[in-house]
Amino acid sequence: MPEIEVLDKQTIDKIAAGEVIERPSSVVKELVENSIDAGASMVTVEIKDGGISLIRITDNGCGIDKEQVKIAFLRHSTSKIRSVDDLNSISSLGFRGEALSSIAAVSQVELITKTPRAFSGIRFFIEDGIAGELEEIGAPDGTTFLIRNLFYHTPARKKFLKSAQTEAGYINTLMQHLALSHPDISFQLIINNQPKLRTSGNGSLKDVIYQIYGRDVVKELIEVSFENEIFQMKGFIGKPVVSRGNRNFEHFFVNARYIKSQLLSKCVEDAYKLHLMQHQYPFCVLHLTFQGEMLDVNVHPTKMELRFEQPQLVYDAIVPAIKESLEEQELIIESTPLHPKKDITKPQRRPEPFEEERLKKIRESIREDTPYEPKYPEHSPQRVSFVKEKEPVIFTNTVKSTPSTCETEEKFIQKKIEDYVPQIEDWKEFKQREVKIIGQVFDTYWLLEYEKKLYIMDQHAAHEKVMFETFMKQYRTKDFTTQMISPPVVLNLSMTEADNLKKHMDSFTSLGYEIEPFGEDSYCIRGVPANLYGIDLKALFINLLDELSELGKNSTSDLITEKIASMSCKAAIKGNQKISFEEAKALLNQILELDNPYQCPHGRPTLVTISQYEMDKKFKRIV
Known part of the structure; x- marks a missing residue:
């Protein structure tokens, strides 16, 4: 030795x-x-x-x-x-x-x-x-x-x-x-x-936030002030509209020292729980002042971690204080009428030129395939054939969807198909048969009749699945279609975000983005993946960038697959939204062309079924 x-x-x-x-x-x-x-x-x-x-x-x-x-x-x-x-x-x-x-x-x-x-x-x-x-x-x-x-x-x-x-x-x-x-x-x-x-x-915390994060964040801030016998808290929290995809925008300062604290993060995130989507984190800049004996700052050489003497009391004070501040504010993104009116219909926006062209193709293909009488009663059944057409019909969402109404995104989950739709022996044969479209219920689900079975199709999940498969095919073949936007979206990024964007520029390009520098740490998005209708393009891009910057995340390929699922969810037609019989037929034709049409990328079923036998049992026709 x-x-x-x-x-x-x-x-x-x-x-x-x-x-x-x-x-x-x-x-x-x-x-x-x-x-x-x-x-x-x-x-x-x-x-x-x-x-x-x-x-x-x-x-x-x-x-x-x-x-x-x-x-x-x-x-x-x-x-x-x-x-x-x-x-x-x-x-x-x-x-x-x-x-x-x-x-x-x-x-x-x-x-x-x-x-x-x-x-x-x-x-x-x-x-x-x-x-x-x-x-x-x-x-x-x-x-x-x-x-x-x-x-x-x-x-x-x-x-x-x-x-x-x-x-x-x-x-x-x-x-x-x-x-x-x-x-x-x-x-x-x-x-x-x-x-x-x-x-x-000049001593103004709000001015510093403005100088760092700009006007878009400052205009969405809520001031917070709280004091009890243990500590004092003051600062600003952001409305849900400025939430981000990671915790990098949660700023906690204890006795004027920046710290990272799981306790404080949990306090703020629990207070926002009913206001944010899954995997979204609030923006906050909070200053907390404690007496020295209430803290242990000599925990780590960087002094970025500390211990609280009474963590439960801190939690019990912060959560209701932030909840109260949120409840006092108007958090609706878009204005709504003060008094509800009867029979309010969602306004339809004029289709963009490329959407108009697609709708024209849909109508022409339907006229070629089946005699279509436009003056049918809205509830009358229609028969459609699943025979593959010469030109694939493309289902297009012609109603602008509000980003805030998009369903909460979920992690990928594995579920058995048998829980939802019984496997059909010969799927190709099924697609060759005629299926009767009965109609739409709750502006969300389509009722279909086929061989003594009632099929119920979720229009959002089905459209999301079609778009996901389309996006994934384009990603695998490096054949994403870029849609140019006017005016372009300008992003003012931090140095860290700009560095991450440069590292992952190839990934964004492969998805169909066209991005170019716009001075210092600003970038200009001139093109985005096609088919992203009614989406907050800036929020989607920032969310993807946030997740790419996270250390310890999945591989870039896995993350992009997850974000393609997210894009599909946001771009798909929503529930509680009327679509026409032509669009429903086109959607059916597209989803039945998929190898696995049963589930959306997040695991939700696209189709569920009830047999005539089950219906007869429900109504006591069979004992």
């Missing part, structure tokens, strides 16, 4: 640095938090190459006295606490005294600082843990750190960094969190000489 030896100081410092400094954003976090603790009202962060080659952080805080400069770079040297008792009443962001020594162990550090009392500033260099001499220079009040060549002599750590753009995205996200946590401080972020973020520091 090798002999046990005590490690030298340089090795110890590098190991300690690995616990605190994981990537460039870790450096920015530690130094900006020091600036905030120093009382700065303005903080400027400038980076190059994702912060790997240069990080410059300038503040107008109190500065560091000349006698304290070298001490500041010693491990566990801090001005924030003096004893273990102080850990229970920490009011500063930093307190361990490890940041500067850890940064100096893995980079080349230059410090320029001046206190208001001093006549001149101090410049100090430290590299590889070896300190240089103090030099007096002219400088404004405050502190400037220049961090060069991060991890330059620890290649094992450097090779695990991501691309410069991705690392810059992490820093951008960090600065957004810092700006949201301290609206009274003006923050500026410059990346490769390009300004990316600037806040006014």
Whole structure:
């Protein structure tokens, strides 16, 4: 067995640095938090190459006295606490005294600082843990750190960094969190000489949200304020219309520190449970203030996790407070009449040119196949044949569907077909026979009669299945049809979202999207997959991008299959919507051409059946 030896100081410092400094954003976090603790009202962060080659952080805080400069770079040297008792009443962001020594162990550090009392500033260099001499220079009040060549002599750590753009995205996200946590401080972020973020520091949290997320989010905010004997909560929550596909837009700040908390996420999501679709998460920026003894912040080196002394009391207070705030607001997306009117019919929009052409083909093919008398009573039965036509009929939804009425999306589920429709021995023979269309009930289900059986077809599930198979065939053959849109949809993305879009651009292109840059982190969607009628195209795209950005998700191929099912659900004709006999016939012809016509992509049945025998038993004709 090798002999046990005590490690030298340089090795110890590098190991300690690995616990605190994981990537460039870790450096920015530690130094900006020091600036905030120093009382700065303005903080400027400038980076190059994702912060790997240069990080410059300038503040107008109190500065560091000349006698304290070298001490500041010693491990566990801090001005924030003096004893273990102080850990229970920490009011500063930093307190361990490890940041500067850890940064100096893995980079080349230059410090320029001046206190208001001093006549001149101090410049100090430290590299590889070896300190240089103090030099007096002219400088404004405050502190400037220049961090060069991060991890330059620890290649094992450097090779695990991501691309410069991705690392810059992490820093951008960090600065957004810092700006949201301290609206009274003006923050500026410059990346490769390009300004990316600037806040006014006027103390308005709503202004900071506007500067980060824009007008579309700010106009849908609800202010929240709550206080009891345990804690105080204030901030903003978003209306359901600005929900997203992941938790990246849930922002929690406890005692002005950004944290991730399963407890707080559960509180907010439970309060929204009746207002959001499955797999959607609310937008929120909430500031909570606790007494120090109610929290344990010394849980994780990044201080991004903490423990609550009384978690159940926190849950019991937050959930009703947010529910009450939501109930006080009008959450209807589109205006509706104040007084209901009788016999309200859904207005039909004028078909688009390509839809008009498809409807023309449908009508022509029906006239060729069967003599069609348009003046039949609405309830009269019609006979249709499932013989394959020369030209496939395409069922088109001519009534614009409201996105908010789309049924809740479900995960893929496996169910036995026998639970819904008995398997037919010879499906091809079945398609050759005539089936009587009896009519539509509840504006959702179509009644069909075939060989002493009553079949009930769900028009939404059936149309969703047809569209899913169409989309999947186009995806597999790389033959998606792109529908150009006018005006185009303009997206203002965060740096992280823009980076994710670039990574997955091929996936979007394969789905039929046509996307091009539109300046900085903005992109313009000029084309979308065809057949997406009545869908909020922007919301659908953002939702797909959110899910692609999630780490640990399924493979891109699986995710795209899931989103194709989602697109099919949203684009399909809805329940409670009248369609004509011609459209019902076209839909039947299409679904019966599928290999598996029984279920929609989410597992719901497209057809159910009741035999004449079962009907006779129900009516006691058979004992």
